[in-house]
Amino acid sequence: MKMKRPPKQLHHQPLLLVLVLAVSLSSSIAFFGYKYPSERSTFHPKLHHLYNGSHKASPPAAKSTATTTSVHSKWESGPYHNWKLFAVDFQEMMQHLKIFVYPDVFNKSNPFANIFLPLQNPFNHPKLGNYFSEHMFKVALLGSSLLTPFPEQAQFFFLPFSINNLRNDPRFHSEASISEFVAEYTANISHRFRFWNASAGVDHFYVCCHSVGRQAASGHPFLHNNAIQLTCSSSYFQRFFVSHKDVGLPQVWPRPHSTLNPPHARHRLLYFAGRAQNSQVRQDLLNLWGNDTQMDIFNGSPSFPYDEGFRRSKFCLHVKGYEVNTARISDAIHYGCVPVIISNYYDLPFANVLDWSKFSVIISHQDVAFLKMRLLAITPQTYLIMYRNLCKIRRHFEWHTIPKGYDSFYMTAYQLWLKRSIHRLSY
Numbered sequence: 001m002k003m004k005r006p007p008k009q010l011h012h013q014p015l016l017l018v019l020v021l022a023v024s025l026s027s028s029i030a031f032f033g034y035k036y037p038s039e040r041s042t043f044h045p046k047l048h049h050l051y052n053g054s055h056k057a058s059p060p061a062a063k064s065t066a067t068t069t070s071v072h073s074k075w076e077s078g079p080y081h082n083w084k085l086f087a088v089d090f091q092e093m094m095q096h097l098k099i100f101v102y103p104d105v106f107n108k109s110n111p112f113a114n115i116f117l118p119l120q121n122p123f124n125h126p127k128l129g130n131y132f133s134e135h136m137f138k139v140a141l142l143g144s145s146l147l148t149p150f151p152e153q154a155q156f157f158f159l160p161f162s163i164n165n166l167r168n169d170p171r172f173h174s175e176a177s178i179s180e181f182v183a184e185y186t187a188n189i190s191h192r193f194r195f196w197n198a199s200a201g202v203d204h205f206y207v208c209c210h211s212v213g214r215q216a217a218s219g220h221p222f223l224h225n226n227a228i229q230l231t232c233s234s235s236y237f238q239r240f241f242v243s244h245k246d247v248g249l250p251q252v253w254p255r256p257h258s259t260l261n262p263p264h265a266r267h268r269l270l271y272f273a274g275r276a277q278n279s280q281v282r283q284d285l286l287n288l289w290g291n292d293t294q295m296d297i298f299n300g301s302p303s304f305p306y307d308e309g310f311r312r313s314k315f316c317l318h319v320k321g322y323e324v325n326t327a328r329i330s331d332a333i334h335y336g337c338v339p340v341i342i343s344n345y346y347d348l349p350f351a352n353v354l355d356w357s358k359f360s361v362i363i364s365h366q367d368v369a370f371l372k373m374r375l376l377a378i379t380p381q382t383y384l385i386m387y388r389n390l391c392k393i394r395r396h397f398e399w400h401t402i403p404k405g406y407d408s409f410y411m412t413a414y415q416l417w418l419k420r421s422i423h424r425l426s427y
Contacts, residue, residue, distance in 0.1 A: 079358045079389035086353050090406070093417040099146050100154035102189060104161075105138070114169065115181075116160045118142055121401065123254050130327060131164040133232060133252050133408065134209040136399040138162070140409035143402045151195055155420045156203050159227070161185060163208040163216055175215050183219035201226040205416065209233070209251060215240070228419065230412060235324040235345045243347050247415040250349040250397050250408050252330040260336035261311045263387050269294040269375060271309035271337065272317035273302045274328070281342060281365045282319050288369055295372075310335035314383065315361065315375055318343060329360075330397045338386050340375070342368065350396060350411050352418070359389040 080086060104116040122128055122135040138160060141147060148154055166178045190196040196204060205228035208216065217224040218240065232251040235241055270289075276282045276299045290297050297317075302309055310316055316337035318328040324346040332339040339360040341348075348356055356362065363374060378386075396411045403409040 079354055079393050081353065081355050089417075090410075090414055093414055094145070094410075097146050097156075097413060097417050097420070098148040098150075098154045099141060099156045099158055099413075099416075100148055100151040100195075101141065101158045101160055102193070105142070105158075115162055115165050118160075122399075123401075126254075128164070129253060130232070130251060131209045132254055133249055133399065134162065134164055134207050136252075136401075137207045137230065137249070137409060137412065139401050140399060140403040140407075144409065144413075146413060151193070154195075154203075156205060156228075156416055157195055159186065159189065159204055159206040161206065163210055163212055166216070167210065167212060175212055178212060178216050179219035182216045182223070186220045186223045199226075204228070205230055205247075207231075207249065209249065228416065230415075232325045233323045235347065238345075241347070245419075247412065247419075248347045248349045248351070249412060250330055251325050251327045252397055252399060252408060253327040254399075255307070255331065255334050258335075260391070263314070263384060266312055266314045266337070268296055268309075268313040269372075270315045270317060270340065271296045271313035272319060272328075273298040273300070273306060273309060274319065274321065274326070275300055278321035279319070281368060282321065284365075284368050285317070285319055285342070285371075289371060292372065307331075307335060310337045313337050315340045320344065320346070320365075333390060333394055333397050336387065336390060336394075338383070338390055340371075342371075350415070353411070353414070354393060354396070359386050359393060 104110060105118065107113060108117065110116065118138045119125060119128075119135050122132055122139060125135075128135060138158075141158065151157065161182060163178070166172050166181065172178050172181060186196075186201075190201075201222045204223075204226075206217070206223075207230040209232040217227070217229065224240065226245075229241065229246040230249045231241065231246060232249050233241070272285070272295075274282060276286050286297060286299055289295055290299070296302065296309055296313065310331060314337070316328065316332035316335075316339060318326060318332065318339055318341050320343040324343045329339050329341065341356075341360055341362045342365060344365050348354075361374060361378070363371060367374070395406055397408055399408045
C-alpha cells in the first residue's frame with residue numbers, strides 16, 4: 001500500500017509575511033504623508049538671482065501642527081538653557097562667593113605698579129579697544145561685593161598682572177620677557193603666601209584679552225596647567241586654552257548707549273566690515289558675497305559710520321580674523337543686530353548658561369557659500385523671537401565700574417563659581 005505524500009510545506013511563508021507587512025507599512029506611510037528626506041541642496045552664490053526678482057525659490061512645504069508647536073515651544077523658551085536653575089544658583093553665588101586679590105594691586109610704590117594697579121576709569125581710555133574687558137574685570141572686581149580682604153575666606157585668588165600693560169611697557173620688549181616676568185611673579189607669590197601651594201594654583205586665576213596671554217603663562221608649568229585663564233581668545237583649537245579649566249571672557253568695546261532700531265526699520269540683510277587679510281575665511285566671504293545687493297560687506301572700513309551698519313541690518317557677521325574672537329559679537333548685541341558667527345572652535349562666552357542658537361546663527365567655515373540661503377530660510381516669526389531674545393541678553397555683555405546684576409563681570413564670576421569646591425591642603 002502506497003503511503004500518501006504529505007501536503008507540500010509552505011517554506012516561503014515567512015518571506016510572504018514580510019512582504020505583506022512591507023506593503024502595508026508603505027501604504028501607511030503614504031497615507032500619513034511621510035516623505036523621505038531629500039538630499040542636501042547645493043547652492044552657489046552665482047545663483048543668488050534665485051532669491052531675488054521674479055525667480056524666487058518655492059516656499060518649503062507646510063509642517064505638521066505637532067512639529068510647528070514643538071518648534072515654537074523651543075523658540076519661545078527664551079535665550080537660556082534653564083533660567084530658573086541658573087537664577088537660583090546665581091543668587092547663591094552672590095551670597096557666598098569670595099575672591100581675594102593679592103596686595104600688589106594696591107601698592108603704588110612698586111616699581112612695576114603700572115602692571116598691577118587698576119585703571120582709574122577704562123571708559124576714558126578709548127585706545128584700550130580689544131583689551132577693554134581685561135581692564136574692566138579688575139576694576140569691577142575691586143568695586144564688587146565678592147572681594148574679601150581675608151584670604152582664608154576666599155574660594156579664588158586673583159593674580160592682578162595686566163598682559164596689556166606688560167605689552168605696552170618698554171621694559172618688556174618681547175613675548176619671552178613677558179612670560180619670564182609672569183613666571184617670576186607667580187613664583188614670588190608662592191613664596192610670600194601659603195595659598196598658592198595649598199592647591200598648586202588650581203584656585204588662582206588671571207585675565208587677558210590678547211593672544212600674548214596664552215604664551216605669558218607658559219613659563220610657569222603650574223600657572224599654565226592649573227590656574228584658570230579668563231581670556232577673550234577662547235579657542236579650544238589652541239593648545240594654551242583648556243576648555244574644561246579656562247573661561248571665555250566676552251570681548252567688549254565701550255559703546256554709547258542708544259535706542260535700538262526695531263526689526264521693521266532694519267532693511268539690510270547682512271553687515272560686515274573688517275580686514276580680509278586677517279584670515280582665509282574672510283577672503284572667501286568677500287569673494288563670494290562682496291557684491292551682493294542685499295548685503296553690506298566691506299574689506300576694511302565701511303563707506304558710512306561703523307555703527308550705522310549694525311543699526312540698519314537684520315544680521316551682523318562675526319568672522320574669525322587672526323583670533324576666533326573680535327568685538328563684533330558684542331557690538332552686534334549692543335546694537336540689536338542678530339549675530340552670525342563664522343568662527344570655528346570658538347568657545348563662546350557663557351555658553352553653559354546662554355543658548356546661543358536662540359539669538360544667533362552659527363555657520364561653519366566650510367558653509368560660507370550657503371550663508372545667504374541660511375539667512376533667508378529664517379522665517380520672519382523666528383527672526384522676531386531671535387531679536388527679542390537678543391534684547392534679553394544684552395545686559396550680560398555690558399561692563400560697569402561698580403558691577404550690576406547680571407552684567408559681564410558677574411556672569412564671568414559665575415563661571416568661576418561653577419569651578420569651586422576643589423580639593424586643597426589646609427592653610
